[in-house]
Amino acid sequence: xxxxxxxxxxxxxxxxxxxxxxxxxxxxxxxxxxxxxxxxxxxxxxxxxxxxxxxxxxxxxxxxxxxxxxxxxxxxxxxxxxxxxxxxxxxxxxxxxxxxxxxxxxxxxxxxxxxxxxxxxxxxxxxxxxxxxxxxxxxxxxxxxxxxxxxxxxxxxxxxxxxxxxxxxxxxxxxxxxxxxxxxxxxxxxxxxxxxxxxxxxxxxxxxxxxxxxxxxxxxxxxxxxxxxxxxxxxxxxxxxxxxxxxxxxxxxxxxxxxxxxxxxxxxxxxxxxxxxxxxxxxxxxxxxxxxxxxxxxxxxxxxxxxxxxxxxxxxxxxxxxxxxxxxxxxxxxxxxxxxxxxxxxxxxxxxxxxxxxxxxxxxxxxxxxxxxxxxxxxxxxxxxxxxxxxxxxxxxxxxxxxxxxxxxxxxxxxxxxxxxxxxxxxxxxxxxxxxxxxxxxxxxxxxxxxxxxxxxxxxxxxxxxxxxxxxxxxxxxxxxxxxxxxxxxxxxxxxxxxxxxxxxxxxxxxxxxx
Amino acid sequence: xxxxxxxxxxxxxxxxxxxxxxxxxxxxxxxxxxxxxxxxxxxxxxxxxxxxxxxxxxxxxxxxxxxxxxxxxxxxxxxxxxxxxxxxxxxxxxxxxxxxxxxxxxxxxxxxxxxxxxxxxxxxxxxxxxxxxxxxxxxxxxxxxxxxxxxxxxxxxxxxxxxxxxxxxxxxxxxxxxxxxxxxxxxxxxxxxxxxxxxxxxxxxxxxxxxxxxxxxxxxxxxxxxxxxxxxxxxxxxxxxxxxxxxxxxxxxxxxxxxxxxxxxxxxxxxxxxxxxxxxxxxxxxxxxxxxxxxxxxxxxxxxxxxxxxxxxxxxxxxxxxxxxxxxxxxxxxxxxxxxxxxxxxxxxxxxxxxxxxxxxxxxxxxxxxxxxxxxxxxxxxxxxxxxxxxxxxxxxxxxxxxxxxxxxxxxxxxxxxxxxxxxxxxxxxxxxxxxxxxxxxxxxxxxxxxxxxxxxxxxxxxxxxxxxxxxxxxxxx
Numbered sequence: 005x006x007x008x009x010x011x012x013x014x015x016x017x018x019x020x021x022x023x024x025x026x027x028x029x030x031x032x033x034x035x036x037x038x039x040x041x042x043x044x045x046x047x048x049x050x051x052x053x054x055x056x057x058x059x060x061x062x063x064x065x066x067x068x069x070x071x072x073x074x075x076x077x078x079x080x081x082x083x084x085x086x087x088x089x090x091x092x093x094x095x096x097x098x099x100x101x102x103x104x105x106x107x108x109x110x111x112x113x114x115x116x117x118x119x120x121x122x123x124x125x126x127x128x129x130x131x132x133x134x135x136x137x138x139x140x141x142x143x144x145x146x147x148x149x150x151x152x153x154x155x156x157x158x159x160x161x162x163x164x165x166x167x168x169x170x171x172x173x174x175x176x177x178x179x180x181x182x183x184x185x186x187x188x189x190x191x192x193x194x195x196x197x198x199x200x201x202x203x204x205x206x207x208x209x210x211x212x213x214x215x216x217x218x219x220x221x222x223x224x225x226x227x228x229x230x231x232x233x234x235x236x237x238x239x240x241x242x243x244x245x246x247x248x249x250x251x252x253x254x255x256x257x258x259x260x261x262x263x264x265x266x267x268x269x270x271x272x273x274x275x276x277x278x279x280x281x282x283x284x285x286x287x288x289x290x291x292x293x294x295x296x297x298x299x300x301x302x303x304x305x306x307x308x309x310x311x312x313x314x315x316x317x318x319x320x321x322x323x324x325x326x327x328x329x330x331x332x333x334x335x336x337x338x339x340x341x342x343x344x345x346x347x348x349x350x351x352x353x354x355x356x357x358x359x360x361x362x363x364x365x366x367x368x369x370x371x372x373x374x375x376x377x378x379x380x381x382x383x384x385x386x387x388x389x390x391x392x393x394x395x396x397x398x399x400x401x402x403x404x405x406x407x408x409x410x411x412x413x414x415x416x417x418x419x420x421x422x423x424x425x426x427x428x429x430x431x432x433x434x435x436x437x438x439x440x441x442x443x444x445x446x447x448x449x450x451x452x453x454x455x456x457x458x459x460x461x462x463x464x465x466x467x468x469x470x471x472x473x474x475x476x477x478x479x480x481x482x483x484x485x486x487x488x489x490x491x492x493x494x495x496x497x498x499x500x501x502x503x504x505x506x507x508x509x510x511x512x513x514x515x516x517x518x519x
Numbered sequence: 520x521x522x523x524x525x526x527x528x529x530x531x532x533x534x535x536x537x538x539x540x541x542x543x544x545x546x547x548x549x550x551x552x553x554x555x556x557x558x559x560x561x562x563x564x565x566x567x568x569x570x571x572x573x574x575x576x577x578x579x580x581x582x583x584x585x586x587x588x589x590x591x592x593x594x595x596x597x598x599x600x601x602x603x604x605x606x607x608x609x610x611x612x613x614x615x616x617x618x619x620x621x622x623x624x625x626x627x628x629x630x631x632x633x634x635x636x637x638x639x640x641x642x643x644x645x646x647x648x649x650x651x652x653x654x655x656x657x658x659x660x661x662x663x664x665x666x667x668x669x670x671x672x673x674x675x676x677x678x679x680x681x682x683x684x685x686x687x688x689x690x691x692x693x694x695x696x697x698x699x700x701x702x703x704x705x706x707x708x709x710x711x712x713x714x715x716x717x718x719x720x721x722x723x724x725x726x727x728x729x730x731x732x733x734x735x736x737x738x739x740x741x742x743x744x745x746x747x748x749x750x751x752x753x754x755x756x757x758x759x760x761x762x763x764x765x766x767x768x769x770x771x772x773x774x775x776x777x778x779x780x781x782x783x784x785x786x787x788x789x790x791x792x793x794x795x796x797x798x799x800x801x802x803x804x805x806x807x808x809x810x811x812x813x814x815x816x817x818x819x820x821x822x823x824x825x826x827x828x829x830x831x832x833x834x835x836x837x838x839x840x841x842x843x844x845x846x847x848x849x850x851x852x853x854x855x856x857x858x859x860x861x862x863x864x865x866x867x868x869x870x871x872x873x874x875x876x877x878x879x880x881x882x883x884x885x886x887x888x889x890x891x892x893x894x895x896x897x898x899x900x901x902x903x904x905x906x907x908x909x910x911x912x913x914x915x916x917x918x919x920x921x922x923x924x925x926x927x928x929x930x931x932x933x934x935x936x937x938x939x940x941x942x943x944x945x946x947x948x949x950x951x952x953x954x955x956x957x958x959x960x961x962x963x964x965x966x967x968x969x970x971x972x973x974x975x976x977x978x979x980x981x982x983x984x985x986x987x988x989x990x991x992x993x994x995x996x997x
Contacts, residue, residue: 032880037903071966071968072968072973073966073968073972073973073976076973076976076977077973077976077977077980081976081977081980082980084980085980085981103921103923103924104923105921105923106921106922106923108585108920108921109917109920109921112917112921114921114923114924116924116925117902119903119906121929122906122930198930206720209720210717210718210720213713213716213717213720214714214717214718216713216717217710217713217714217716217717218710218714220706220709220710220713220725220727220930220931220933220934222934222935225720227720239957269957269960270957272960272964272965273964275965276964276965280964280965280966314965314966314967315966315967316967322966322967324966324967324968422954426617426952430619430948430950431950432950432951433950433951433952433953434950434951434952434953435952435953435954435955436952436953436954436955437954437955437956437957438953438955441609441953441955442614442951442953444980445603445605445606445609445614445953447603447604447605447614448603448614448616448951448953449616449949449951450951453621453948453950454621454622454698454720455720457720458720458722460949472906472929473925473936474902474906474907474908474909474910474929475908475909475910475918475921475924475925475926476902476909476910476911476912476924477909477910477911477912477914477917477918477921477924478912478913479911479912479913479914479917480913481742481743481746481913484746484749484750488577488753488757489749489753489757489791490571490573490753490757490791490792490800490801490802491791491800491801492571492572492573492574492801493573496573497572497573497576500573500576500577500581501576501581504576504577504581504582504584504585504920505581505584505585505588
């Protein structure tokens with residue numbers, strides 16, 4: 005019993021110092037820089053996932069009641085893809101990039117060399133606790149760094165599973181997991197890191213950046229915001245034929261009514277992005293909808309229909325919806341619904357189960373813009389619909405909030421509206437005619453702007469996020485431009501002007517004394 | 520002041536600064552500002568720092584004209600969206616990355632290159648379509664007045680402002696919310712800037728300094744050795760008398776080569792700048808009394824004073840310190856632990872030049888490492904075993920004019936970068952845009968979940984198109 009108590013020693017500033025010291029020694033010894041080491045770690049991560057899929061899904065079920073498919077797809081499969089991409093492309097990413105040189109520095113050659121930053125700290129969030137912990141770690145490994153990962157204590161089963169798996173599969177002299185809450189995180193933040201990568205909310209992000217400032221540590225902050233969805237009445241809600249052939253559906257046991265070729269694509273995609281992503285608890289979930297007053301009833305009907313198709317008549321009992329993560333967030337979301345000016349605006353759902361921390365998919369119509377629900381990131385299964393006279397007015401609604409979201413979405417067939425949207429709406433990323441899928445596209449940088457964060461990752465952007473791009477200039481000895489040196493004369497000044505201008509003609513003219 | 524900045528924000532909101540035509544106009548205006556005030560700029564730089572016109576042109580005006588012209592010629596390319604390749608599962612879809620301005624940006628510039636360190640970031644901010652507030656250092660007062668006078672005459676006064684004042688004005692500016700802060704200066708103030716930025720989650724670029732070492736390997740060829748000494752002597756004292764973030768702070772050389780190098784340096788000092796304190800020319804003065812005393816104080820330690828092998832005298836009235844070389848001052852003395860930022864050059868001798876790597880690594884990461892060597896293996900070792908913002912082989916300072924190389928620090932020497940397109944990028948938000956079509960619609964994306972859908976999605980994630988077809992045809996075994 006006594007030894008158990010000893011094992012759970014407090015992780016304080018001294019412990020944090022020791023961890024950084026050990027990792028720094030490993031980094032300085034060059035362990036993490038070797039290509040072979042990076043490959044081995046990434047392969048170990050893949051193996052870790054292959055051998056522990058059920059345990060990972062179980063931990064996510066414990067922490068979030070996350071549906072199995074969401075766990076496999078949005079956490080495990082996405083991470084596997086990151087590892088595979090890094091393994092495939094790392095050789096190219098690591099190679100120096102040639103840079104052009106001009107006449108001004110002739111003769112010379114130049115290149116940009118990627119090098120690891122050193123010892124980095126990754127602090128992750130609770131909503132995709134597996135993915136958001138290890139996806140940045142993949143980037144940090146690929147770039148050759150030593151890493152401390154601090155998973156969120158609000159998803160404790162996943163945090164402790166991560167601690168166990170990382171210790172068993174990865175090189176613990178270079179990659180460590182530190183579990184804990186505020187005091188452990190503070191102890192870590194007092195140390196000097198070469199980069200801090202934080203995923204979470206704006207309040208804590210300010211604390212992280214202020215702590216980083218003491219050591220001049222660069223940071224990446226992946227935050228959130230109110231991601232709006234503009235739905236234009238111009239779209240045909242009932243579009244598209246199912247991809248799957250009728251006889252195949254029979255073989256594969258799908259519902260017979262899918263054979264009927266009428267779908268409501270936009271609504272389904274919004275539902276998938278909202279309630280299909282951890283029940284709205286995702287940084288890029290649609291937060292609220294803006295549509296025209298005329299169109300809102302049609303849209304609402306479409307939602308009601310599709311929501312029932314997806315989650316049944318009693319969504320509180322559906323296995324395909326995550327629960328609310330904890331009672332704090334449940335209380336927070338309840339407060340948003342219970343506000344006087346909002347409680348009468350619920351048009352769909354609203355059912356709550358406090359014991360099981362469940363809230364049904366809830367839609368609200370025409371909430372006031374100054375309500376609580378419209379002034380903080382919802383991060384839950386509530387979807388307000390704001391109505392405007394003309395769809396173009398949506399841009400003013402979005403821009404008047406004064407903050408830039410992580411994502412913004414538009415459903416339309418109108419080319420001009422798409423162009424206006426792309427030009428006028430500033431957000432981390434924009435998607436037209438879908439929601440959230442851009443997060444799976446590794447050639448698109450993923451990150452925020454303004455209050456939704458700074459820095460990007462995914463794919464090669466992850467590698468770059470944890471690298472220092474060192475400029476290298478090689479100079480020759482020939483042609484030592486005498487104009488560089490004192491004593492300065494008028495003639496030298498003329499020649500200097502021409503040389504800096506870079507034009508061969510003016511250099512010749514200056515040399516000949518013609519300028 | 521807050522009122523005029525609110526006005527700048529309104530201007531940005533109006534969309535004026537986003538137009539490419541506006542940006543090009545402003546860049547041309549910067550070029551005109553320099554060209555039409557050439558003599559005045561020589562005058563104010565001489566007033567603030569005692570710079571010779573050639574030095575002023577080379578390090579300040581020429582740099583700005585080059586940057587502005589380069590930005591003008593590349594702007595159309597830079598603002599264009601970049602296509603992103605998407606995998607087949609997304610078909611039909613279009614992905615692109617679109618640069619957009621961050622908004623209203625704050626630039627703090629420093630006193631040692633008061634024209635170029637103010638206008639070079641400004642060029643980047645304008646090219647990227649931002650509205651800009653510039654706070655130049657009050658320690659170069661003539662240049663500051665020059666900006667205050669000329670900005671309204673050349674630049675769009677509603678979108679580009681210069682604000683004068685000292686540290687208190689800087690503090691007030693830092694309390695406001697900016698979309699980006701670009702700071703050039705010392706690590707101490709860099710920390711204050713970043714701490715203030717954290718309150719508003721404002722991204723920052725910090726261009727700081729450090730002790731930039733020059734590693735000098737022995738060369739077989741005497742003519743090359745002469746060029747090396749020339750380059751070091753020209754680079755160290757010829758640019759604001761060593762008051763530059765990229766100045767050579769100290770030299771590392773093998774014991775047996777030290778005296779040759781010192782003799783050559785002495786020769787070049789005499790040739791370039793004059794024989795003694797009385798007839799020094801073509802060299803800037805120290806910025807002000809405070810810095811003069813700071814630098815001169817570094818020589819007061821008796822062990823340090825004893826290591827002086829050239830120079831060491833100073834003229835307090837004219838704020839001039841002559842080019843000074845020291846040989847092996849104590850490593851724990853202030854001159855070897857603080858960034859010198861002045862005309863003192865310590866030379867540290869080593870038994871073997873390879874020891875320089877460990878020497879450099881035991882100190883904070885500098886902005887630049889200069890290495891003079893022909894040994895390919897040693898070059899590779901320096902590149903892979905040390906870390907710095909930049910590495911320049913066989914020369915000093917010139918990396919500053921190379922527009923294709925990112926200019927910035929790492930670790931204590933800062934983060935973020937600029938010059939050329941990097942200036943444009945540093946003041947831009949690269950917005951990811953994905954266009955999707957309504958058809959085809961993939962049923963397996965949606966609940967209720969079942970095994971078929973799970974398998975479908977797993978295959979889709981692996982981009983296993985063949986497997987997907989088999990699955991759809993009912994031919995794939997679980």
